[in-house]
Amino acid sequence: MSEGIMQADQPPERTGDTPDLFSKFDDTIKLREDLLASGVEDPFSLVMERVLSPTRAICNGRDTILLGTYNYMGMTFDPDVVAAGQKALADFGSGTTGSRVLNGTYQGHKECEDALREFYDMDHAMVFSTGYQANLGIISTIAGKGDYVVLDIDSHASIWDGCAMGNAEIVPFKHNDIAAMEKRLKRIPEGAGKLVVLEGVYSMLGDIAPLKEMVKIAKDNGAMVLVDEAHSMGFIGEHGRGVVEQAGVIDDVDFIIGTFSKSVGTVGGFCVSNHPKFEIMRLVCRPYVFTASLPPSVVATAATSIRKLMTAKDKREHLWKNSQRLHSGLTELGFKLGTDEPQSAIVAVIMPDLEKGAAMWSALLTEGLYVNLARPPATPANMTLLRCSLCAEHSDEEVETILGMFERAGKAVGII
Structure with missing residues (x-):
């Protein structure tokens, strides 16, 4: 062996302490330690020992109403959905052990994509x-x-990470600001590729994007448009296709992104499109090519759920009723909410700070109610939020019970 090559059993000489790669997280570690020292239960490690229905579970030993699960349409216990998953598990086994471009595409994956194409009335689904x-x-x-992505500053982490991974130029604009978006688009160099990324419903405050105006401006400036409808699929729009349908721009957007972990009630994601070259994405999209595909039982539950959501008008109407009642009830009690009017199935309750927010979260859990405690940097404008996500399966009585829980907990903590 050359003298210039160090033997494996001879460690390099150290000139000081080895850098601790975890040091960058010290502020977050201290924040969590201080929070737990105040006596609240850990809001980020709740355990559901048993799930009883879409709206109830045993959490940390308590019978608890679920108001923070994104299970908007309550499909997780639908008998047809569960039966489809059980049959696929028995017929195809527990997993695919491969990616979609190799051995990972089963009949169920194709049927799931067929259901998505039918649901959105689009040519392609992935x-x-x-x-x-x-x-x-x-x-x-x-x-x-060399391309440019123009996106809302409050975009989900997955959107920001997609921009970073592609190494495009990122051009953010103020949340839901139509004029700011147009100004950014007009500054992009002539001839550059442009993609505008928007969300139908923004998951922190539950507010919707002014898609009608924004999509027109994007198209007028030569940009392609991608809309993430994770928090509106199944619920918003005449057929549950999202804010793009409600705003009348579904035929003008190039890509719709969604998830199965909200209204569909399982796990997975998708993109639908009418772009004539879209199918090439199956060969060039690395997170698709190099990831194992969903288990057969999962795509079977997703396909069954999607097809049932096509005719879920009654559920959509009841969910709107629940959202309106919770929003008005919390407002009457004196809580500060993220929107003046209910815009989606998300109702965000703004807390004075993290300490009060954690105390309120803990008091609600003691009452038997689970909500999400959301904090910076996930939240806009450094807000601490208690994020409530309603379900079509919440009964009228449960919503009234929830309002009583908020009233008692809010007074005990000093929020109202």
Whole structure:
């Protein structure tokens, strides 16, 4: 062996302490330690020992109403959905052990994509293993070095990560600001590839994007448009196709991204499109090519759920009723909410700070109610939120019970 090559059993000489790669997380570690020291239960490691229905579970030993699961349409216990998963598990086994481009495409994956094409009335559908991967894969593949992505500053982490992975130029604009978006688009160099990324419903505050105006501006400036409808699929729009349908722009957008982990009630992600070259994405999209495909039981439950959502008008109407009642009830009690009017199935309750928010979260859990505690940097404007996501299976009585729980907990903590 050459003298210039170090033997494996001879470690390099150290000139000081080895850098601790975890040091960058010290502030977060301290924040969590201080939170737990205040006596609240850990809001980020709740355990559901048993799930009883779409709206109830045993959490940390308590019978608890679920108001933070994104199970908007309550499909997780639908008998047809469960039966489809059980049959696929028995017929095809527990997993595929491969990616979609090798051995990982089963009949169920094709049937799931067929259901998506029918649901959205679009030519192409592509199923990913998670919604995160759908954004990561589509955005990073179509917007690369030299291209520009114009996106809302409050975009989901998966959107930001897709931009970073593709190495495109990222151009953010103020949340839901139509004029700011147009100004950014007009500054992009002539001839550059342009992609505008929007969300139908923004998951922190539950507000919707002004898609009618934004899509027109994007098209007028030569940009392609991708809309993430994770939090509106199944619920918003005449057929549950999302804010793009409600705003009348579904035929003008180039890509719709969604997830199975919200209204569909299982796990996975997808993209639908009418672009004539879309099928090439199956060979060039790395998060699709290099990821194991969803298990047969999962795509079977997803396909069955999607087809049932096509005719779920009654569920959609009841979910709107629940959202309106919770929003008005919390407002009457004196809570500060993220929107003036209910815009989606998400109702965000703004807390004064993280300490009060954690105390309120803990008090609600003691009452028997689970919501999401959301904090910076995930939240806009450094807000601490208690995020409530309603379900079509919440009864009128449960919503009234929830309002009583908020009233008692809010007074005990000093929020109202």
